[in-house]
Structures are given as C-alpha cells and as structure tokens.
Amino acid sequence: MPPLVIDSQSPSIRKLSVKNKIDLYALTWRMPVIVWQLLFFVGPLLFMIAMSFFLVKNYRMQEAFEMKNWIKMTSRDYFWDAYWYTIGLATLSTVVTSLLAFPAAFGLAFKVSASVRRWAIFLLIIPFFTSYLVRTFSWYVILAESGVANALLGYLGLGPYKMLNTVFGSIVGYLTLTFPLVIILQTLSLANIDRSLLEAAQNLGAGRLRTIWSVTIPAAKTGLIIGAVFCFILSFGDFVAPYYLGGSKPPTLPILIIDTTKAGQQWPRAAVVAVVMMVTLMVVAYTAISIAYRKRR
Amino acid sequence: MTNHKKFTRRKFIKASTAVASAIAAPMILTSRKALAAPTEINMLGWYGTAEPDMVAEFEAAENVKFVPKYYAGGDNMLAALAQNPPGTFDLIHTDAEYARLLIESDLVDELDPSDYPMDDLMHEDFMNFPGHWNDGKLYSLITRYGHLGVSYNKDAITREEAMSYNVFWDEKLKGKVGHFDWHLPSLGEISLLNGNTSPGPFDISEDAWKAVQEKTLSLKPQVGGYFDFGGTFAGLKNAEMLAMVGIGDWVTGILERDGAPVSSVVPEEGGIQWTESYSIVSTSTKKDIVKKYLEYTISAPGQVKSAQMLGYPGFAVTNAGRAMLNEVDPKEAMRTGQVNGDANDPVALIKQGRIHYRDIPKQQSLEDWNDFWSEYKNA
Numbered sequence: 118m119p120p121l122v123i124d125s126q127s128p129s130i131r132k133l134s135v136k137n138k139i140d141l142y143a144l145t146w147r148m149p150v151i152v153w154q155l156l157f158f159v160g161p162l163l164f165m166i167a168m169s170f171f172l173v174k175n176y177r178m179q180e181a182f183e184m185k186n187w188i189k190m191t192s193r194d195y196f197w198d199a200y201w202y203t204i205g206l207a208t209l210s211t212v213v214t215s216l217l218a219f220p221a222a223f224g225l226a227f228k229v230s231a232s233v234r235r236w237a238i239f240l241l242i243i244p245f246f247t248s249y250l251v252r253t254f255s256w257y258v259i260l261a262e263s264g265v266a267n268a269l270l271g272y273l274g275l276g277p278y279k280m281l282n283t284v285f286g287s288i289v290g291y292l293t294l295t296f297p298l299v300i301i302l303q304t305l306s307l308a309n310i311d312r313s314l315l316e317a318a319q320n321l322g323a324g325r326l327r328t329i330w331s332v333t334i335p336a337a338k339t340g341l342i343i344g345a346v347f348c349f350i351l352s353f354g355d356f357v358a359p360y361y362l363g364g365s366k367p368p369t370l371p372i373l374i375i376d377t378t379k380a381g382q383q384w385p386r387a388a389v390v391a392v393v394m395m396v397t398l399m400v401v402a403y404t405a406i407s408i409a410y411r412k413r414r
Numbered sequence: 415m416t417n418h419k420k421f422t423r424r425k426f427i428k429a430s431t432a433v434a435s436a437i438a439a440p441m442i443l444t445s446r447k448a449l450a451a452p453t454e455i456n457m458l459g460w461y462g463t464a465e466p467d468m469v470a471e472f473e474a475a476e477n478v479k480f481v482p483k484y485y486a487g488g489d490n491m492l493a494a495l496a497q498n499p500p501g502t503f504d505l506i507h508t509d510a511e512y513a514r515l516l517i518e519s520d521l522v523d524e525l526d527p528s529d530y531p532m533d534d535l536m537h538e539d540f541m542n543f544p545g546h547w548n549d550g551k552l553y554s555l556i557t558r559y560g561h562l563g564v565s566y567n568k569d570a571i572t573r574e575e576a577m578s579y580n581v582f583w584d585e586k587l588k589g590k591v592g593h594f595d596w597h598l599p600s601l602g603e604i605s606l607l608n609g610n611t612s613p614g615p616f617d618i619s620e621d622a623w624k625a626v627q628e629k630t631l632s633l634k635p636q637v638g639g640y641f642d643f644g645g646t647f648a649g650l651k652n653a654e655m656l657a658m659v660g661i662g663d664w665v666t667g668i669l670e671r672d673g674a675p676v677s678s679v680v681p682e683e684g685g686i687q688w689t690e691s692y693s694i695v696s697t698s699t700k701k702d703i704v705k706k707y708l709e710y711t712i713s714a715p716g717q718v719k720s721a722q723m724l725g726y727p728g729f730a731v732t733n734a735g736r737a738m739l740n741e742v743d744p745k746e747a748m749r750t751g752q753v754n755g756d757a758n759d760p761v762a763l764i765k766q767g768r769i770h771y772r773d774i775p776k777q778q779s780l781e782d783w784n785d786f787w788s789e790y791k792n793a
Binding site for chain 1: 486487489490492493495496497519589592595597637638639640641642644645648649652653654780781784785787788789791792793
C-alpha cells in the first residue's frame with residue numbers, strides 16, 4: 118500500500134486552510150449580535166440558573182448551591198399541573214391564532230394590491246402602540262355577562278354566556294397579544310411565494326383548495342411555522358391574559374412565578390419555574406425551526 | 415447761586431431698591447419656609463397612603479414632599495426594606511402582623527405614647543395593640559383599620575344570606591364566587607366558619623388546619639376566579655362575581671360610593687380585622703418631621719382624611735376622629751357604621767367578640783399556608 122502524501126499546495130487543501138482562518142471582517146459585523154446575545158440573553162440566563170440554587174433568608178437572597186428549590190418545586194403536583202395546563206393553553210392559542218390569521222393573511226397576500234397590503238400591515242402594527250394591559254382590561258366591558266358581546270347575542274336570542282374567567286377569556290387575551298403579529302408574519306411569508314408555482318399548479322388542473330394545501334402552504338411553510346412559534350412563545354410566557362381574563366383558574370406557570378415571589382420573596386423558586394419554561398421554549402422553538410427549514414425529499 | 419440737588423438716575427435706582435427691599439423684607443422673612451426646597455419624606459406604604467388626598471394638606475403646611483414607594487402585601491414591604499440600603503425610607507406604613515417583624519428586626523424607633531392621644535383611642539385593644547408594642551414600649555402608631563367578611567352583590571344576595579360564610583356554597587353562586595388572591599384573609603375566613611374562634615382563626619392545630627383545607631377545597635366548584643386589586647374591583651363592578659371571599663369595605667366601599675350595588679358584612683361566624691400603623695425608620699435623618707406627620711395622622715383632621723381616603727377607606731381609631739367625620743361627612747359615617755349606637759359600629763363588633771385580628775399562622779409556617787393556596791388554585 119503506498120504511503121499517504123498530502124500536498125499542501127494542492128488547490129483543495131489551500132481552500133480549506135483559508136476557510137479555517139478567522140474571517141475578521143465577517144466577525145466584526147457579527148460582533149454586535151454576539152455581544153447583544155451575551156449581554157441580554159446568555160448572561161441573564163446563566164444568572165437565573167445560578168439563582169435557582171440560591172436560598173432566601175429574612176427576605177434576602179443568599180448565594181448558595183442547594184438543590185432545595187428544585188426539589189421543592191418539582192415535587193409539587195401543582196407545579197406539574199400548571200406546567201401541562203400552560204403547554205395546553207399555549208398550544209390551543211397557537212392553533213386558534215394560526216387558523217384565524219391564515220385567511221386574513223391569504224387575502225392580504227393575494228387578493229389586494231401592494232398599497233392596500235402596506236396599509237393593512239401598518240394598521241396591524243398600531244395595536245402595539247397601546248398598552249397590552251389596557252387592551253386586556255377593555256375586554257371586561259365586552260366579555261362581561263352584562264357586556265357588549267352578550268347584549269348583541271341577546272338580540273339573536275342567544276346567551277348570556279360566561280366568557281370572562283374562562284379558557285375562552287384567556288384565548289381572547291392571547292389573540293389580543295399575538296393575532297396582529299401572526300397575520301403580519303403569515304402575510305409576508307405568503308406574499309413572497311413565487312406566483313409561477315401557483316399558476317403552474319392551476320395549469321396542471323389543481324383546484325383552489327388543492328393549490329393552497331399542496332403548493333401555497335408548503336411554499337410558505339417557514340414563515341407560517343415561525344408565526345406559530347412566536348404565538349406559542351408569547352402565549353406560554355404571558356401573565357396578563359390568563360390572570361385577568363382567565364381568572365387565574367387554574368394558574369399558568371407565569372402566574373405561579375408571581376405567586377412564588379409574592380410569598381416570602383422566593384425568587385430562587387421562581388427562577389426554577391423560569392428555567393423550566395426557558396428549557397421548554399428552547400425545545401419547542403428548536404423542533405419547530407428544524408421542521409420549518411427541513412427540505413422536502 | 416443755588417445748589418440744586420440733582421435727582422439722578424443712579425439715585426433713583428438706589429432709592430427704589432431701598433424702598434422695595436423695605437417693603438419686601440417682612441414677606442421674604444415670613445415666607446422663607448415656603449421658598450425653601452421641600453423636605454422629602456420617603457415613605458414605604460400601601461397604595462394610596464401618600465396620594466394628594468391624604469398628604470397634600472400636610473405637605474403645604476410643613477413644606478415637605480412625600481416620595482412614596484408602594485407595595486402590595488407585607489412580604490413585599492419586608493423585601494423592599496431588605497433590598498434597599500439603610501436610610502432609604504423615613505416612614506413605614508404597615509399592617510400590624512408585619513409591624514411586629516419590623517420591631518423584632520430593630521428597624522424602627524421607639525415612640526413616646528404621651529405624644530399621641532392614646533386615651534382617645536376607641537377601643538382598649540387599640541391602646542396596646544398586638545404587634546405595635548414590645549416589652550411595654552410603643553413602636554408603631556395605630557392609624558386605621560377595617561373588617562373583612564362577606565362582600566356581595568346586593569341584587570343577587572340579601573344581607574341576611576350574606577350573614578354566614580356558608581353563602582359562598584349557595585348553588586346560585588356557582589362560578590360567581592371570587593377570591594382575593596391572598597391566602598391569609600381567605601383561609602382565615604374559612605377557619606372562622608369551621609369554628610376556630612378561640613384562640614383565633616390563625617392559631618389552629620394540625621387537625622383544624624386539615625379541616626380548613628378540606629372545607630376550602632369543597633368551595634372550588636363555586637369559584638369563578640382569583641383576583642388582584644384591579645380584578646376584584648372589575649369583577650364586582652360588572653357583576654361577574656356576586657360574592658367575594660377575603661375582602662371587605664376597603665374594596666366594596668369605593669364601589670358603593672360610586673353607586674354600585676355591592677356591600678360587605680361581618681357574618682355571624684365573625685370577621686377579620688386588618689390594622690394599619692405608622693413607624694419611624696431607625697435610620698431616618700428626618701425623624702422630627704416624620705413624628706409630626708404621625709401626630710397629624712392621629713389628629714381628628716388626619717383621621718377624617720384616612721376614613722375618606724380615595725385609595726381604600728378605613729375606620730377612624732379615635733373618638734375625636736369619628737366625631738369630626740360625623741360632622742363633616744355624615745353620609746360616609748353612616749355608610750360605614752361609624753356612628754355611636756349603630757348596629758354595624760365596627761367598635762361594637764369588636765366588643766361583641768366577633769372580630770379577630772389578622773395574623774400570620776401560629777402553629778403552621780406561612781409557607782405551609784401558601785403551598786396549600788397554590789394547590790387549591792390548581793385543584
């Protein structure tokens with residue numbers, strides 16, 4: 118067997134060594150993002166993880182490395198009840214929001230002019246100018262048993278229905294938070310589809326629904342999934358909707374965090390809940406993004 | 415040749431300055447206090463206690479400015495103290511059960527009872543209130559109190575029905591019973607319903623504590639939600655909640671003043687009293703003016719302001735305060751039963767033994783009660 122000789126002057130080896138060198142120019146442009154992530158994501162996350170091992174004595178946190186908070190929180194049934202309930206509620210919110218947003222986004226992407234689309238997106242951004250808490254409280258007037266919604270239903274001989282302090286109330290709150298954002302993300306994704314694909318599908322005899330199902334949705338898959346992921350993340354971490362419109366019945370994990378800090382200033386135990394939430398969100402986001410960017414075989 | 419004395423422009427300016435100074439001097443001297451920068455009093459208190467309706471008069475009279483840091487719940491108050499450097503606060507407004515912890519931690523100054531009208535307090539318990547005194551020394555000055563019981567919508571429930579905590583289990587209130595989201599008052603009320611009146615609803619054996627938990631869990635199907643201040647107000651106002659556990663006139667009073675059909679009663683099983691007081695922080699550098707404010711809060715005008723407080727009403731603790739309230743705001747005095755001889759007179763209720771002072775659990779840890787509260791909310 119002849120000995121293996123590596124020719125360092127060969128073009129392929131030269132190319133490899135250039136690639137392995139640190140590209141300072143590219144790094145310079147990436148630096149702000151890296152610094153930002155370190156300062157505002159990695160740093161606080163590490164501190165939060167460390168804090169989950171701290172102890173509280175006389176309402177003051179003390180540095181320690183104890184498992185007490187983890188054992189305490191994860192051994193309680195109410196923690197796991199809240200965990201699964203929060204996942205269920207956020208999933209329901211994601212499904213409802215994505216389904217309701219799709220027809221609106223489809224219409225904005227394909228049925229209106231570019232100018233109307235721009236105006237619509239601008240109008241969808243406007244709700245973010247006002248406080249989410251104020252918008253949530255305004256639902257009290259509409260959803261109360263003696264409120265506007267039941268009054269209108271009453272004219273049709275329906276109701277009154279209990280809407281506040283229910284899962285329905287929580288979902289309405291989540292929609293208030295996420296609906297405009299999901300429509301915007303879906304619209305941008307759908308509007309960028311190569312129209313020739315849709316025309317080709319129609320030329321090949323596909324009906325409207327078949328075209329949407331087999332061409333439009335797969336082509337816009339990445340944007341649609343990212344919209345859903347944002348919806349899940351925002352719903353999963355939201356305190357306002359399940360507390361004020363869902364009546365904290367039962368509590369979600371963000372409500373449990375508030376409860377934990379209110380009683381005895383147990384920030385380390387709240388950090389345990391927060392770390393579990395972060396890990397869950399990372400798993401969900403990673404899985405969803407993997408699916409979003411997976412190439413068709 | 416005559417020697418004319420010329421009245422030059424310079425002389426005119428000199429003369430007018432002198433005249434103006436002479437005229438202005440007394441005013442400047444008398445208003446120096448007003449022109450000086452106001453002294454800031456840093457106060458740690460429940461929301462509303464340092465709002466203009468409470469402190470504006472004192473601020474104007476003494477040239478001070480209140481800088482409040484509001485908290486919700488005694489735990490938050492203790493945390494704010496622990497997390498801020500000494501000297502941050504001059505004055506603390508707190509509940510009696512937490513005032514005790516302030517005293518034990520040497521955070522507040524001893525007060526001289528002779529500086530305050532202790533003899534004019536409306537009930538002998540107020541003169542030696544648990545938590546305000548330690549080893550015969552006064553540390554926290556009682557200023558207001560209120561009672562917790564059954565708060566209800568008058569269109570849905572009669573006063574007679576509301577006179578027992580059992581009303582919360584009434585079939586017609588299914589899904590319409592709300593909880594103020596704090597374990598102490600709610601569990602205290604259930605403890606009273608279970609007959610834990612002696613020594614008190616917060617001093618109960620393990621068996622009694624288990625019974626309280628079981629009784630509380632049985633209320634779950636009736637519960638429509640758990641609310642903070644805002645949610646409680648909104649829930650009662652729009653009739654989403656027809657009865658509330660763990661609150662009293664401090665919430666319904668505000669709504670009632672606005673004409674909402676809500677009210678609060680102390681049921682036959684008894685009610686729970688919240689009691690608020692003021693303490694001077696040991697590290698304060700403005701103790702003289704803070705002491706003056708304490709004197710103001712317990713004076714008749716200060717007591718009237720407290721009873722009328724926009725944030726949440728409280729009962730007057732002195733006879734002079736009650737008398738003045740009846741004089742200047744008889745409607746509010748009548749509404750709250752602060753009229754001598756009234757059947758709902760809060761002082762009479764205490765004398766009848768129907769009121770128990772809110773406290774932290776004696777035989778269980780605060781954590782035990784809080785843990786159960788979380789379990790109950792998830793049940």
